Amino acid sequence: MSTYTRRNFLKISAATIAAASVGGKVASYAAENLGGARPPERGERRVPTFCDICFWKCGAIATVRDGKLWKIEGNPEDPISRGRLCPRGTGGIGHALDPDRLRTPLIRTGERGAEQWKAVSWDEAFGVIASKLAHLKAEHGPESLALFSHGIGGAHFHHLAKAFGTPNMAAPSFAQCRGPRDTGFTLTFGDGVGGIERTDMRNSDCLVLIGTHLGENMHNTQVQEFSEAVGRGASIIVVDPRFSVAASKAKYYLPIKPGTDTALLLAWMNVLVSEKLYDTEYVSKYGFGFEQFAASIRSYTPEWAFPETGIEPELIRATAREMARHRPASLVHPGRHSNWYGNDSQRSRAVALLNALLGSWGRKGGIYVASSVDIPAYPHIPYPKPARAALDNPGNRYPFAGEAITTGIREATITGKPYPIKAWMVYATNLLYSLPNQQETIQAIQNLDFLVVVDALPSEIAGWADVVLPESVYLERYDELSSDPFRDPFVSLRQPVVESPHDQKPGWWIAKNLGEKMGLGAYFPWKDMEDYLDHRLRGAGYTLDQLKRVGVVRGPKQPLYFEEGATPEFDTPSGKIEFYSLQLQKAGFDPVPVYTPPEAPPPGYYRLLFGRASVHTFSRTENNRILADVMPENALWVNTAVARGLGFKDGDYVVVRNLDGVRSNRIQVRATERIRPDCVYMVHGFGHTSKALTKAFGHGASDSQLLTRYKTDPLMGGTGLNVNFVTLESEV
């Protein structure tokens, strides 16, 4: 048993880096990090699996050469990747070979957050967790445990948490990501657009991207279909305060004033209705409350929208007519990360309504009808029924929240109301980077009796844990099957390609063995994951051996469009597309979206915007040597005139300070005409503060640190993050 401190972590890693940096290529990392311990394996083998560098789950094939990870490529049989990975997926091997990986279970020895650890065995770690949770269960009930997770691996821990008896489970992919979109679309069409958005971009003749920055947002299938649309000569309309990669492909680029999209959307709809350009047949067949809707938007003319949005009335008219010309193969992309300004469900509902006017829902080139392969569950005894309801949304304060709200659990942990939360289990989500206002997260953690983090890296959240459990990375483990609804129904398998280099274990193994230690073994009747997967696959007519060979199988194709025989079904109260929403009205909200102007930046301040870079995922990849070599730090996009006015030039390092006095790490100015003068922009995920992430530590600035303010969506509890204003200061 040894004591790990930050310094020890650094010492161990520094030697490895020195050796690895000589070659700088995948092969040399492999040689350094995976060599010695393996029994010699000769030759080459190719193993199908699916990627985990983001949550898109692209089918891939990993090549192992002489026992070492060599490369990873797209699996041509996979409908999601279609044989190609995005740059991050291609660099995924760098995750497995990261010399800073957590190697063994750790128990905290110093102050919480001081990152002082004792390395322990799995049995000892499980013993501590089991006894602590048993104690908390006896004293405060099983509901006092909350689980935060992100990604498919979270499924094993959901199972464990439900078996334990807690209803409190949330992921940042709702209240910090796609929640408002799903809410706005469900209120309108009775359904969302799914995890793999069912956008038929490859067949669109007109595509509208409103702050959906495909090309930087690299969700693989989406980017491929976007390129196909561009290649086919589709009219691309891009609305973004920043001239994004997508904007460079556009026929029309609308540099909108941040936070005014609802005004533009209302004006577009006003043009379609007043000029009778909308799909009258579709609307009368499937629509509910169109007359009231039309009356509500009558005053939102392009002339009205101009001073709000900064977009010329004639450009608003021209783009509305362009969409109408191509309908129904005219798609207004629903977007993904939709928590922007705190009124986002209504903005997303306006996007949904615009699609409805264009008749694109259920139509070719619009939003197709997806289907999936049904795989029966592995049977187990029923979960206990929690005595108390989930507390993330007390009193149904956010009546249209379709999923659990992470920040609601955080709030309850701080207030102790409606009942106390005493322990968090955190799987694969860096809550200090994914939730706004880091101080609130730290305050909640300080209120806990116990924090367990399952991570692959010494992330910032792991730094606060009482017990850290090191997970094997995706190339070393089985996981749940992937079978999201899509245009081609499919089932794909994640399987181990190589063994874990140290004492890391797969999530399924951690959940099962911890469950057994907690006396919940009856909920885990499977022998191991192979038994579990084979049983489930056989229920659907496949076998594990088959999936291990090919990685992915396809189910029978279903009709994609209404005109091909897909059934038009709208799971709304009226059974139709709700142009006017009585359920919103009844709950005290606007039945048709209305526009509220955003707050203006105070003099000398700029709105802080953020987004993705093609080679990084959130805060997960900045320490990945392969990807960090391509982009080692982020930059601050500042309008050229603004930078000049402030006395900074391109390439200068500055510090960003927000209205609450938080100062960022240093970041390089990118002076550019490609952004409006009222906002600045940075890529999310940089500015790591965990010293144990030896490659990423201190590189670039963190938007998460600067997002001290957020605005909560009254419909679903999402946190609008684009409401922070910042200024630039010299480094010293």
Ligand SMILES: Nc1nc2c(c(=O)[nH]1)N[C@H]1C(S)=C(S)[C@@H](COP(=O)(O)OP(=O)(O)OC[C@H]3O[C@@H](n4cnc5c(=O)[nH]c(N)nc54)[C@H](O)[C@@H]3O)O[C@H]1N2
């Ligand atoms: N400030 C700010 N906040 C945001 C966003 C933003 O752009 N800016 N974006 C929002 C959006 S859209 C989303 S979807 C969320 C994403 O939020 P998260 O999913 O929480 O994203 P990450 O911060 O990348 O956290 C991933 C964590 O998983 C760990 N990890 C990596 N591989 C493995 C593994 O194999 N096993 C385990 N157990 N752990 C692993 C990483 O080390 C890291 O700690 O964030 C939201 N929050």
Ligand SMILES: Nc1nc2c(c(=O)[nH]1)N[C@H]1C(S)=C(S)[C@@H](COP(=O)(O)OP(=O)(O)OC[C@H]3O[C@@H](n4cnc5c(=O)[nH]c(N)nc54)[C@H](O)[C@@H]3O)O[C@H]1N2
């Ligand atoms: N490479 C890479 N790709 C990813 C991810 C990743 O981490 N890395 N994460 C994936 C995930 S989970 C998500 S949710 C998506 C997120 O990607 P997107 O869904 O595309 O969303 P955002 O990151 O919010 O988009 C930011 C864009 O919106 C613009 N913007 C900011 N404010 C406004 C405004 O008021 N109006 C308009 N019209 N535009 C505005 C910004 O300039 C920027 O171009 O990316 C996915 N793809």
Ligand code: SF4
């Ligand atoms: S989009 Fe890229 S990172 Fe995400 S799963 Fe696919 S290949 Fe991996």
Ligand SMILES: [Mo]
């Ligand atoms: Mo997201």
